[in-house]
Amino acid sequence: MNPDSTSRPISFSFLVQIILIANSFIMLYPVVVMVFSAFKGTAEIFEHPFAVPDFTQVQNFSRVLGETSMPTYFVNSIVVTGISIVLIIVLGTMAGYAIARYESRTNTFILLFFLAGLMLPLKLAVIPLFILLRDLGLLDTRWSLIVTYTAIGLPSAVFIMAGFLRSLPSELEDAARIDGASEPRIMWSVMLPLALPPMAIAAIQNAVPIWNDFFFPLVFIQTDAYKTLPQGLTTFMGEFTTDWGMLFAGLTIAAAPITLLYIALSRQFIQGMTAGAVK
């Protein structure tokens, strides 16, 4: 042992602190500046970019909410994300339940079928999807996004639900079956009430990418009234290019709901968003 070894851990943990604080600063400061700038006029942003603003100056926010289509984009995002998540959970639970609870020769095939869906990036099939949606009359409607997101999210929900439902003991089912409960009744009243946590994981895992998606609206949606937030944001940013106060207010409003939700539910968010990568 050299004489240095007693002092080394202290300086080392000091270094760890420096790196972590610097990193968190880099992660958070841009977000803080975005919010600060939203309370400033353009001239003030240019002259005092780092200054703390007067938080009573909310003109930018009232203009974004009152004079632009931002509220419409907002509602569209909520509708599209909400319906997609409900469809993903319902269809995913149906398939996952059948795979997990009923022995069948076709189960492996069905699981592989959904596994393939998990691996294939649907982005690259956007041309045929575009033509299919046009033929179905869904192009340039919110449904074009809902069916696409459901198709993308369904495989992961099937896996999460099947994995969880398989782990439930069969005694539960058998007891209900002896009592004469029908299969739908067993599923609905006995098994599914236990499966709410994995449903929440599957919902968060899919809701964040759906809420944030930009590519499919860009291709499918032309009408301003059907645009979701990320796509609407590009329209908005193009309209107000020189009004930086408005730009930052728009970005802040777009970022606020998911950021606040994340701060309130950070554990669930981290768990849900990394569910595919952490076993």
Next chain:
Amino acid sequence: MPVSPHQARTLRHRTWVAFLVVPPIAFMSLFVVYPILSAFAYAFYEWRGLARGEFVGLANFNEVLFGATMAPVVWNAFSHNVQALIALMIIQNGGGFLLAWLLYKEPFGFRFHRVAVFVPVVLSTIIVGFLWKLFLNPNFGLVNQALFSLGLGSLAKPWLGDPSTALGALILANAWHFIGFPTVVYLAGMQRIPTDIIEAARLDGTSEWQLLKNIVWPLVAPSTTILFTLLFIGAFNWFEIPYVMAGLDGSPFGNTDVLGLVFYRTAFGNQSASIQNFGQGSALATLIFLFIVVFASMLTLWLRRREIQL
């Protein structure tokens, strides 16, 4: 024909199972399987706008890979995807690994730092792209303003307008957005290492570096496999950050052009030249797809074998 109670029960059971599995499978077949299979077929046809024309064999593939107008653009974009992949493997995944190791030690405030590093991950790429575009503005952007106020004004640059820095700026914006993801995944991987292994190594007087290199890194190999595969797929699908920060043409002068932008321009046209070519677009998508599938499976197999060896 009389139906026995047993038969009736099996029939009812079969109907119930079919009710559960048929709708999800039908949905996937219509909106995933059918489009992906058609994507391959479309590449072999000539297209006039939205109408399918003659069967042209491999002509579209030939134009994309070797044609005078498409090929230089495609290969230029491909080289940028490769650069982004390599840079992000080092900055994003490598940086994430180091951050995870620091958080794993559970120093003072580690819960706060873990939440902080994941904040940008939940934001939309569009928000991240616009935010950094404003910060990198040559005259009024936060980055150059900070350099001036620190007396480093000579370093200020039009970051997104200078061909030598534009791609790098996009890569750094992407790393800022996503570094929290590998951090959290690696952290979970490290927390699964039995603590007695690490404590035993510490008692043996193993240095920090040796511990990291010989014990932690090999034991988080499953996380590495999945993170590198995801990054690989992400890097060759890269679209939003370049689209928002550099525009549909990969300005300046194609220095930030990537395959995703080339595909979008080819298939859906752009403002300056609204030509749509679904044939060549499908051919390019098919090639990107095959490239990702072949290399991602090779990469996964290689990393899996590495997991066992380590």
